[in-house]
Amino acid sequence: MMKYAARMKSMEKSAAIIRNLFGAMNDPEMISFGGGAPAKESLPVDIVREIAMDVLRRDTRGVEALAYGSVMGVSDLREVVVTHLLAPKGVAASAENIMILSGGLEAMNLMCQVFIEPGDVILVESPTFVHSVEIFDMFQARCIAVDMDDDGMIPEDLEAKILKHNPKMVYVIPTFQNPTGRTLSLERRKRIARLGSRYEVVILEDDPYRDIRYSGKDLPPIKAFDESEHTVLANSFSKIFSPGSRLGYILASSEIITRLFDAKSATNSHTPILPQILCAEFFKRGYYPAHHKALCDIHRERRDAMIESIDRYFPPGTKRTFPDGGLFTWVELPGGINTTELLKEATSNPEVKVAYVAGEGFFTEGNGMGSNAMRMSFSAVPPEKIRDGVERLGKLIQSKLQ
């Protein structure tokens, strides 16, 4: 009998959800509203090929692409983050405070390495992103849920819970939140930044969807209102460039970055170089604006198809959010339907064959919260199939109410 570390036990439940999620992505017959992948049609294959042809030469960046690099990441990609991604959002940053990561999620892992002892409290939204919870569970943190409404995390409840639980960290996904698609209001962004400063608690702002907005007005990140360097901003290139490149970044104070450097070095030395170069050149050569427009056009059409189809095919009494961007809408069903049970039938019944993610897994508080809810992702499925899948799922739901 092998003796595993206790953290393997504490992550059992969330890890099982993640295993199922990855599993469901691989059935070609399924219409899957489950994953969180951007449209394959929007991946910049031809542009990346063109860049690769230029950079993979001995007289350009070929040797750099294949040799060891720096723990912090490739310099010009860190500059791209500063000038192309942060400055336009009102965040003034120095490249010295940016570390390139192997995907956005690695930020949560490394922040836990730096800050979290077993038993430490992390305040999270209710509901929140289950994959981040898997990470928090691996570090044996105690996740405590903060109430949210259509304007995101509620600052009054956050303040009360900071006072009550003395958390190490507050984890918040402010824009087109996973799983709800909701966006934190401007006023609350300011207040949450101030609460971090006042109570000296780290606000970990995870903002991977912010740049794929299809409607409504852009909002600055929480980090833009941080006056004491208690807010740490994590972001990802998965939605705006390519998820398979596994590129993300983190912006933090020099003091925190020094620790993140050590944690990164002791995780995998550094992020692969070729994807960093390809991504940096993608921005530096000016491909992003047109790509971004095409990306938003594709996803807006899919969002609209899903919202219209839910309104048409789901039963009266259904509630859903209207996301101004991102990948998800959050649906709550009437009539006491249990979405975990429903999912088994939805995926196995040959007349349905539709996947989504059941709501329960996104609530760290348990207690049956979200048992009537589902996260529906519209990004990876073309509009016609969205209509078809939502209709099939709607019929199954209607049949349960009769």
Next chain:
Amino acid sequence: MMKYAARMKSMEKSAAIIRNLFGAMNDPEMISFGGGAPAKESLPVDIVREIAMDVLRRDTRGVEALAYGSVMGVSDLREVVVTHLLAPKGVAASAENIMILSGGLEAMNLMCQVFIEPGDVILVESPTFVHSVEIFDMFQARCIAVDMDDDGMIPEDLEAKILKHNPKMVYVIPTFQNPTGRTLSLERRKRIARLGSRYEVVILEDDPYRDIRYSGKDLPPIKAFDESEHTVLANSFSKIFSPGSRLGYILASSEIITRLFDAKSATNSHTPILPQILCAEFFKRGYYPAHHKALCDIHRERRDAMIESIDRYFPPGTKRTFPDGGLFTWVELPGGINTTELLKEATSNPEVKVAYVAGEGFFTEGNGMGSNAMRMSFSAVPPEKIRDGVERLGKLIQSKLQ
């Protein structure tokens, strides 16, 4: 004041060594025998470019390369590991038991996530690889050193220390060990595998140098003699393909792989896809045998240049290993010279400007062990510069003895 996790404190010493290592790599005026990088001249830039041109198309593998992939890694790269890398070494494995990692070091991180609680004992070689020790320190393991001689880790001492310390894991680098360049004998490989089975302790075999052998007879990995699945084999593509691609793999029992899957998912979801495809195609298209020969020719010449130069320019009484492969020789100086002190002068004196890694950092037992030793890497420096650098360093050492 931020409150960091206790592991940040426990990794302070090893992390400082790693930061210095990365720092020294960036001074172009320095002749650096410090890093562990393969020769830049041997990086397969042109081959990778040719493969990238083929695979980065919508009608080939372009979409796969940029989309989310599986936690376990790209299938055909896992098959490459089984057929091209393990079968020829006498290790029968199934692709289901192979997980692709973001560089070989990630294996140590994930194995710690799965097995190590603070205070758990890991038995390591004396001396051992300081970057792995940084990882073990981050997980607050207690590293206890096992004696080694020219044939590697000594099984009698290993058995005694298993009995005394009840370790969770034994960490061993059997081939062209880092930092000594020594190779574990065949007989000891068998005995260490058997000790893992008998005492039910995990043998973590880290074997990244095994495929770059320049002389002597190839030996099977410890894993080839494992009859109870207590040996876990970690390896890297850094030396045989490209370090900047950050690709490695781990072979473990199905039970352990299930846990590694969860730990990987909660670290960075999966390894970037494009580097995996490029590497898989590199082997599948048959480029490896000729590349491997060129790689060994380049490094053999550098090894020989370094060994000859040390014998010529270093003072009488110097001891050094003769590595049959890999990147390092291990040198012990006579006359009570302290190599940590010497390094400051060697790197700052404009007439020397030579870097190496001081020996002390490789000994987890402290007590001034290795204070007269140095790890000298010959791989990244052309032969002429090796002779020049060793001569300059030799003169400095001689001057200390007068």
